[in-house]
Amino acid sequence: MSNNLVVPTAAEFIAQGKQPEVLFWVGCSGSFDDRAKKITKAFVKLLNKAGVEFAVLGAEESCSGDPAKRAGNEFLFQMQAMMNIEVLNGYGIKKIVTACPHCFNTLKNEYPELGGNYEVVHHTSFLKDLIADGKLTIEGGKFKGKKITYHDPCYLGRANDIYEAPRELIEKLDAALIEMKRSRRNGLCCGAGGAQMFKEPEEGDKDINVERTEEAVDTGADIVAAGCPFCNTMITDGVKAVEKEGQVEVMDVAELIASAADL
Amino acid sequence: MEYIPNIIFTVLLIAGVGFFASNIKKMIRNIKLGREVDRSDRKGERFAQMARIALGQSKMVRRPVAGFLHIVVYVGFVIINIEVLEIIIDGITGQHRIFAPFLGGVYDFLIATFEILAFLVLASVIIFWIRRNVMNIKRFIMGELKGWPKNDANYILYFEVVLMSLFLTMNAADFTIQQGVLSGQFTSEAALHYINAGSFPISGFIAPLFDGLSFETLHIIERACWWLHIVGILIFLNYLYWSKHLHIMLAFPNVYFAKLTPKGQLTNMEAVTKEVKMMMDPDADPFAAPDASEADEVPAALGANDIFDLDQVQLLNAYTCTECGRCTSECPANITGKKLSPRKIMMETRDRLEDVGAVINKEGEWKDDGKTLLNDYITPEELWACTTCNACVEACPIGIDPLSIIMEMRRYLVLENSAAPAELNGTMGNIENNGAPWPYNQMDRLNWSKE
Ligand code: HEM
Numbered sequence: 043m044s045n046n047l048v049v050p051t052a053a054e055f056i057a058q059g060k061q062p063e064v065l066f067w068v069g070c071s072g073s074f075d076d077r078a079k080k081i082t083k084a085f086v087k088l089l090n091k092a093g094v095e096f097a098v099l100g101a102e103e104s105c106s107g108d109p110a111k112r113a114g115n116e117f118l119f120q121m122q123a124m125m126n127i128e129v130l131n132g133y134g135i136k137k138i139v140t141a142c143p144h145c146f147n148t149l150k151n152e153y154p155e156l157g158g159n160y161e162v163v164h165h166t167s168f169l170k171d172l173i174a175d176g177k178l179t180i181e182g183g184k185f186k187g188k189k190i191t192y193h194d195p196c197y198l199g200r201a202n203d204i205y206e207a208p209r210e211l212i213e214k215l216d217a218a219l220i221e222m223k224r225s226r227r228n229g230l231c232c233g234a235g236g237a238q239m240f241k242e243p244e245e246g247d248k249d250i251n252v253e254r255t256e257e258a259v260d261t262g263a264d265i266v267a268a269g270c271p272f273c274n275t276m277i278t279d280g281v282k283a284v285e286k287e288g289q290v291e292v293m294d295v296a297e298l299i300a301s302a303a304d305l
Numbered sequence: 306m307e308y309i310p311n312i313i314f315t316v317l318l319i320a321g322v323g324f325f326a327s328n329i330k331k332m333i334r335n336i337k338l339g340r341e342v343d344r345s346d347r348k349g350e351r352f353a354q355m356a357r358i359a360l361g362q363s364k365m366v367r368r369p370v371a372g373f374l375h376i377v378v379y380v381g382f383v384i385i386n387i388e389v390l391e392i393i394i395d396g397i398t399g400q401h402r403i404f405a406p407f408l409g410g411v412y413d414f415l416i417a418t419f420e421i422l423a424f425l426v427l428a429s430v431i432i433f434w435i436r437r438n439v440m441n442i443k444r445f446i447m448g449e450l451k452g453w454p455k456n457d458a459n460y461i462l463y464f465e466v467v468l469m470s471l472f473l474t475m476n477a478a479d480f481t482i483q484q485g486v487l488s489g490q491f492t493s494e495a496a497l498h499y500i501n502a503g504s505f506p507i508s509g510f511i512a513p514l515f516d517g518l519s520f521e522t523l524h525i526i527e528r529a530c531w532w533l534h535i536v537g538i539l540i541f542l543n544y545l546y547w548s549k550h551l552h553i554m555l556a557f558p559n560v561y562f563a564k565l566t567p568k569g570q571l572t573n574m575e576a577v578t579k580e581v582k583m584m585m586d587p588d589a590d591p592f593a594a595p596d597a598s599e600a601d602e603v604p605a606a607l608g609a610n611d612i613f614d615l616d617q618v619q620l621l622n623a624y625t626c627t628e629c630g631r632c633t634s635e636c637p638a639n640i641t642g643k644k645l646s647p648r649k650i651m652m653e654t655r656d657r658l659e660d661v662g663a664v665i666n667k668e669g670e671w672k673d674d675g676k677t678l679l680n681d682y683i684t685p686e687e688l689w690a691c692t693t694c695n696a697c698v699e700a701c702p703i704g705i706d707p708l709s710i711i712m713e714m715r716r717y718l719v720l721e722n723s724a725a726p727a728e729l730n731g732t733m734g735n736i737e738n739n740g741a742p743w744p745y746n747q748m749d750r751l752n753w754s755k756e
């Protein structure tokens with residue numbers, strides 16, 4: 043698919059003597075993981091459509107350090123953080139948007155003490171604001187009659203108390219938003235956090251993503267919406283494990299909105 | 306001779322309170338074995354949090370049944386303690402119902418309130434017992450509650466039943482004596498000591514059992530209950546230190562000192578910041594001698610191997626934990642059968658702290674006993690099962706943060722022992738070499754935009 047995405051880098055902005063409104067922090071998953079790249083593109087389409095002057099760091103971006111920190115490797119985390127902060131501060135970045143709740147949490151909460159002070163927003167809050175400001179309009183027709191359940195990513199929900207922005211977006215789609223039994227602050231983890239994504243689970247009698255996917259599927263939803271690339275991967279795997287492929291789709295909130303806007 | 310009861314009472318009271326105070330001093334000493342942590346900020350918010358969560362029980366009622374029952378016990382306990390104040394003054398002075406003449410009708414109202422509360426507490430405690438022992442509620446029957454923790458939970462409930470029953474029986478006997486005096490049946494000087502005071506909506510129902518008993522018998526019953534009740538309270542007070550029931554005091558400071566920053570925010574280790582800054586500073590001289598003041602200090606371990614490496618709030622958390630298991634019942638790792646249980650993390654931390662304290666009690670100072678919190682109490686397998694999801698922190702009704710302890714111990718495993726699981730070593734190697742947890746080239750980070 044050739045596309046007409048406009049993705050300027052911060053270096054290009056500076057070269058033109060301009061400053062981006064906001065920096066889009068893509069994250070490792072959003073840059074390299076095949077499934078997550080689709081989320082990245084969906085979000086960029088929305089940014090392009092709304093005419094947001096954003097920039098990415100491109101090859102100057104590096105892992106935020108979240109998995110290293112949560113694996114206990116504080117040393118590696120701080121190395122990553124300080125390198126990133128040097129780059130971000132070098133470009134005079136003030137505001138950052140990201141589609142990854144892990145990057146979001148780390149940049150927002152853990153970078154300030156190390157010298158990185160930015161206004162950091164999650165893409166669901168950012169999209170909500172674009173719609174509220176009239177820069178983006180969506181018609182929900184496409185999802186009319188569909189049942190969508192929303193999975194709260196731990197690092198957006200409990201970690202940072204953001205529960206409503208993604209739900210408000212989904213409600214704009216004219217679809218029925220149905221809640222799982224464990225939702226909002228009681229939401230069950232998908233199993234990826236704390237660097238679990240990168241290792242085999244410890245011994246137990248079930249995988250966490252299967253437990254969560256069963257709960258999502260039990261709601262009778264056609265679509266499981268998530269706001270995190272890791273949750274997306276885990277629940278997509280979960281849907282395969284419970285053999286519901288083709289019946290239940292796992293989508294990022296940004297993809298839902300982009301798809302509703304026919305992008 | 307007539308002062309003997311007052312003297313016995315006073316001696317018991319001083320001994321009971323004194324012994325309790327000495328145990329609390331030991332507890333504080335143990336907590337101070339931890340690292341200092343500054344929680345002197347944001348006092349207003351801390352008080353508000355304490356008022357809401359501890360005093361106001363706001364997180365307790367998220368489980369409506371347990372929460373409601375607990376509020377009854379909690380409110381009952383606090384208010385009934387006003388009566389204990391009178392009992393103590395009566396005991397020291399040899400008076401009977403010393404507040405009655407001052408309070409008049411209000412006194413009747415107070416006694417009636419205490420009685421109704423005592424009855425509600427009794428009922429709630431019995432339901433608590435049934436929930437624990439009959440209903441097979443998972444969080445009450447899991448492995449880590451076998452043995453002492455289970456017995457402890459039940460002992461507390463029995464204590465409450467006995468205390469409340471004694472209180473009501475005592476009032477019933479008192480009430481019967483008062484009736485006897487009013488009707489002219491009891492005329493001895495000792496009987497006249499029982500002034501006509503109080504109102505007995507609950508013990509009024511017990512009183513008929515005492516019909517026809519002589520004053521002497523009633524007097525013995527009333528006194529026996531009075532003594533057993535107050536001695537029971539003193540025993541209970543001293544039992545607290547060994548029990549999860551320590552929470553009735555510690556819940557308040559524990560909530561006060563709980564973390565106020567977003568739950569997702571982990572601490573940045575200062576010692577590491579210093580080193581990383583040095584490494585990244587092109588002007589720094591890596592071979593420079595550290596300045597003298599720093600050279601004397603034994604460098605603290607990175608992360609936590611034992612309770613000495615945890616901070617004082619984490620150790621306070623361990624003493625405060627009620628072992629309710631709300632955390633564990635929300636933990637994704639535990640739900641899916643992994644060994645990790647955040648409640649067990651707190652219980653093991655307390656056990657280790659107590660074991661260290663016992664050595665200090667015996668030897669006068671800490672002597673290495675060849676054990677550590679890591680490995681001997683908490684295994685790496687438990688630690689590596691955590692997804693850092695914060696469900697345990699969110700679930701805890703009294704502001705305990707099991708995740709922070711798990712993280713400190715992971716840090717020790719990785720930074721001091723290089724003992725991360727092999728796959729994670731690979732991940733970290735990738736991050737270090739190419740800035741992503743997977744082996745992709747950093748230069749390719751923008752390829753998606755052209756695909
Ligand atoms: C000051 C008087 C208090 C008394 C007499 C009291 C009494 C009790 C009793 C009897 C239990 C055992 C219930 C059972 O067997 O399940 C209990 C449990 C518990 N208490 Fe308290 N408590 C007091 C204060 C507090 C405070 C201030 C808090 C803070 C919110 C608190 C939090 C808890 C929790 C979390 C449990 C675990 C049981 C559950 O989940 O329901 N308590 N308390």
Ligand code: SF4
Pocket residue numbers: 632635636637638639645646647690691692693694695696697698707708711
């Ligand atoms: S943070 Fe760790 S211990 Fe706490 S509930 Fe989540 S997985 Fe369990």
Ligand code: SF4
Pocket residue numbers: 625626627628629630631632633647648651700701702703705707
């Ligand atoms: S940590 Fe909190 S929720 Fe967990 S058992 Fe202890 S008191 Fe209960």
